Amino acid sequence: MELIVLAIKDIFRRKGKSLYLLIAIVIPVAILSTILLTFDNADSSLSTLASKFGFTLIVQPKNIRVDKISQIGVNTQEYIPEGVIADVERIVRETIRNPKDKVITVVRFYQEDDLLIGKAKVSSVVAGIDFKTELEAKPSWKLTSGRWPENDQEAVLGGSYASSRKVSLQDTVTLGGSEFKVAGILQNYNSSEDYMVFAPFAVIQKLYNKSGFVSVINIQNVSLDKDKKMLQTAVAEINKNIPNIMALSPQQFSTMKYALLKKSLKFLMAIVVATIAVSIFSIFNIVTSVLYSRIKEIGLLKSVGASRSQLLTIFLSEYLSIGLMGGLIGYPLGLIMTYLLDSLLLKLGAGIKINILYVLVALLVGVFCSLIASFYPTYRLSKIKITDSFRSQWEG
Amino acid sequence: MDTSKGTPFLELKDVNKTFNLASGEVTALEHVSLSINKGELVALVGPSGSGKTTLLNIIGSLDRPTRGEVLLEGIRIDGLSEEDLVHFRREKFSFIFQDAKPLRMLNVLENTLLPFNFFKPKNRNGNIKDEGIEIIKSLGLGHRIYHMPSQLSGGEIQRVAIARALITHPAMILADEPTANLDRANRLFVIDTFRKLSKEKGIAIVISTHDLEIANRADRIIHLKDGVFLKDEVVACTPCAA
Known part of the structure; x- marks a missing residue:
């Protein structure tokens, strides 16, 4: 069995905790996707508007x-x-x-x-x-x-x-x-x-x-x-x-309008950064608590021959997979939120358009949140001695 | 057991172990010297805090002595790097811990073959999976091969740990309180299995236990108290002969 398979099996075993992690990743990804997509729509809507007018x-x-x-x-x-x-x-x-x-x-x-x-x-x-x-x-x-x-x-x-x-x-x-x-x-x-x-x-x-x-x-x-x-x-x-x-000129017109949007973008991006920070903090806490509950499992894996790098591979693969899933779920959620925001409030006339670049951004942000938050606890616990892991009061 | 011939499989020379705790320095082992040969079943006996687990950890290179030497087949191993010890342990030792439950997401067979997720078996003919199934069957778990740990009893879980320990063909098995929390029938099954393995496969097995009925089925009993070596007793196992 590959180490990655072990990691995936563990995600499905810990459905509850994995779901918490997933939610902590999906929220910032969805918000970021919504903002990016909305601004994209606003930009194209302004350009379309200007060019549709046919005015010089x-x-x-x-x-x-x-x-x-x-x-x-x-x-x-x-x-x-x-x-x-x-x-x-x-x-x-x-x-x-x-x-x-x-x-x-x-x-x-x-x-x-x-x-x-x-x-x-x-x-x-x-x-x-x-x-x-x-x-x-x-x-x-x-x-x-x-x-x-x-x-x-x-x-x-x-x-x-x-x-x-x-x-x-x-x-x-x-x-x-x-x-x-x-x-x-x-x-x-x-x-x-x-x-x-x-x-x-x-x-x-x-x-x-x-x-x-x-x-x-x-x-x-x-x-x-x-x-x-x-x-x-x-x-x-x-x-x-x-x-x-x-x-x-229409180009300047849309640039001027876009400048107004950009001002709001800065504010909204600050919200995204704050959401990502909260998300990383939450993931850090969840991962730390999960890993401490797995401390005997870590000792067992080491006792049957797992090296530190193999343990890091297993745990980081788990969190990488959850990060990717967070990105994959967060982006479509962002699309839906963008659509609803546009239909109910902004009226930019945006449909649901998939932007491959933003899909990649969503995946990267998901993976970034997940790995940044999980690396330290994973690294620290992979260093634990087998004897200390079994001496630990935490139950696996 | 005759320990006078040739080099012992494992030898401890004047081993001391102290722990620096917040409350001060605690001596866990003091001037312990012993040797263990292949095919021997040794029981470490003593009250709680006597140093059984510490001694077991030092024998299995899971911990280093503060002073003294640990030799395996004549080679000193207490100074090896952690990386070297990982490779060394993979080849020579298997561990059975009282608290180490099987991984919950893997079935009995997958748990048995768990070590081979981390290294490739050396010099093995035949299919590893088939061998795993054979070992599981030999431990009376033939009907549980694809069952998950949540479906097993305490005795069966300990047998899975034994199967996992055997799959790597270790030279030595170290078991910390392997029969604790088991009923008498399962306790006897575990110790008799160890005895059989030591005799038939020549594996050196060291167990720690509080239970004298279990200890009396070993070849030797090493008595510890407050980290001090009290007695190394050769046992004539009457029920075993019966």
Whole structure:
């Protein structure tokens, strides 16, 4: 029989203690996997969002505070004067120097408000948009049912919003005292738009007494798309010449958002490190107690010819196997937690995606916790003399 | 037993052993000299704390004397490194401890063959597993070969320990209180098995015991008291002859 087989048999004999060890490893691995996967999803969601928009350049108010960003990640409290739109377009045209190259400008007005659906008040993000220009910029935008609004009192709902609030076509929703008929339901794009209500731009501006202001200016232009240097020039020129705004390329946009996420990542990673430390401490205690209860067994193994290195092989194989199992269980648990976190809270539109690198990280963390915590007690007890092991008061 | 011819299998010369405890230095053995030949069954007898287990540990190279010499087949072994002693013990000795239960996750046969997880048997013809089964059967455990230790009685557990001790073909078996906690029938079975093994296979066997009925079935009884060698008595085992 191989030493490893002895180790595996022992794991199954000590099911209770092995289970405790396994739980002590699974918890930090699952938490770490959840954080890694969530940030991965957030990152890809931001990139997807930026690229899906098809916008070359985004202009938004300067210094948007994190606490002013809505739950679905858009700015609903800081605005840009409409006069800026012409300045932005002028700088873009001056940069591309090609009058034939089309520049599409898409502006949006965001407002967070309670929407009245029947008698229920629902906190919602309303986007005032010009449907014609939006569709020109994003021909891939599709409705799953209904049609695009044909008058000022019609609205379109994001797919997830409509399904979660059980709103159907032709239902009436009340916004800021005005009634809107649901004309269409937008297809889901795994973005914040899935959770928005879209209504005509000017109507929404007026409804919230913000005529002359916009939340974001999006520019679409093929030349800037192709020439990153030219794009950087346009961004720099806009930022230099127009006060109180911030121009970004979609890449910069996602980088900026990612920086916000990274701040949270540091905090969450501190939690992971603390969890790992607690886990190592727990494993150390369990392993020490298990090994002391096996002290006579250690004496027996030595008396039948086991060397110290063979004992270390047996015990460390046991803990290595449990560490690997912890990693293998912790990762799928992390996947499930990520999915639940996303479905219930973050709404990044993340599915269950297996990332081989993170599977390896999970296995490594499991093995690391297990071996680091078990090495010292194992090493110390492998040194015990046969005579001392049988003299010990601990029962095997 | 004639010990005058040639080199004894094992020899202790003026062995002393002291332990440094928190309460001070304790002398466990004092000026002990003895020799043991192959095929001898020796019983170490004495009250608790007389030094039986300490002497057994020194004979089996599990512990080192504070002073004195231990020679095996004329070679001094008390100064060998721990690593050398591991190899040495594998070849020469088998141990049976009062408290050493079989490994609970292995069946009787696997427990018997346990030593060969750690080293390869030398100069062996035939299948080790078959030999293990033969030994188990010879100890009356033929119906228990694939049973787990939790299914065995105390007497059967001690027989598994004997089987495990025999599988390596040791030159010497050292057994610390092997019959403690057993009923009379099992005690007699164990000592008679030892006697038979020493005679038939020429194995030197040293046991420690409180039990004079068991000791009287040995070839020699070594009496100890407070770590001092009192008497080395050759026994004529009347019930054995019967």
